[in-house]
Amino acid sequence: MKHQETMLNTLIKENGLNGFSHEEIGDDHIYTGLETPMKENAFDISDDRKKEKIEGLFAQIMDVMGLDLTDDSLRGTPKRVAKMYIDEIFSGLNPANKPKVALFDNKYQYNQMLVEKNITFYSNCEHHFVPIIGKAHIAYISSGKVIGLSKLNRIVQYYAKRPQVQERLTNQIAMDLKATLQTEDIAVIIDAKHLCVSSRGIKDDTSATVTSYYGGVFLKSSKIAELQNYLNE
Numbered sequence: 001m002k003h004q005e006t007m008l009n010t011l012i013k014e015n016g017l018n019g020f021s022h023e024e025i026g027d028d029h030i031y032t033g034l035e036t037p038m039k040e041n042a043f044d045i046s047d048d049r050k051k052e053k054i055e056g057l058f059a060q061i062m063d064v065m066g067l068d069l070t071d072d073s074l075r076g077t078p079k080r081v082a083k084m085y086i087d088e089i090f091s092g093l094n095p096a097n098k099p100k101v102a103l104f105d106n107k108y109q110y111n112q113m114l115v116e117k118n119i120t121f122y123s124n125c126e127h128h129f130v131p132i133i134g135k136a137h138i139a140y141i142s143s144g145k146v147i148g149l150s151k152l153n154r155i156v157q158y159y160a161k162r163p164q165v166q167e168r169l170t171n172q173i174a175m176d177l178k179a180t181l182q183t184e185d186i187a188v189i190i191d192a193k194h195l196c197v198s199s200r201g202i203k204d205d206t207s208a209t210v211t212s213y214y215g216g217v218f219l220k221s222s223k224i225a226e227l228q229n230y231l232n233e
């Protein structure tokens with residue numbers, strides 16, 4: 001066993017993951033799990049301390065690239081980036097920022113699918129730290145409980161505000177909705193553009209990536225067709 005593990009480690013060391021290097025894995029946007037990979041001690045330091053540290057480190061990156069940080073235009077950039085990372089574009093890493101969702105009884109007895117479409121979101125690719133811009137479409141059938149429509153939007157934004165890969169973003173939203181709405185009858189479709197594909201690397205400006213999650217009754221082709229009809233309207 002020990003010998004096997006050592007052999008495996010040597011194999012990974014020599015050949016990378018499945019024969020691919022970490023660089024290739026990142027460029028092909030292969031993701032490793034449903035949970036955002038976080039350190040055990042991710043929240044041992046405060047947001048303020050994180051901002052201080054990022055400010056210093058980002059200043060170093062700019063300095064290494066040869067930028068003159070005494071220039072009036074650049075002087076405030078490290079602080080702005082740090083604040084933007086922690087308070088805005090990566091605020092979804094902190095569970096304290098998870099939207100509070102109240103459930104209501106389905107008083108109207110509406111028992112068909114509810115579709116909230118074209119929820120615009122901005123996320124960032126975890127392999128390149130450049131934007132992913134897209135639209136999420138969500139559908140669910142009430143199990144007797146409903147949530148405010150704006151909450152569907154907020155749940156999307158919360159998971160988008162993390163370094164992400166689109167497959168994980170899709171599944172994280174779906175798992176949250178399943179738990180929150182207490183139903184398996186959930187569909188999530190995400191259509192997004194990855195700037196790491198359009199502005200660098202392969203530089204394909206026209207392609208988009210579509211991912212989906214279908215659970216419960218949404219696994220039936222008739223329900224998928226109905227949903228597609230609403231989305232095409």
Ligand SMILES: [Zn+2]
Nearest residue numbers: 125127128196
């Ligand atoms: Zn990327």
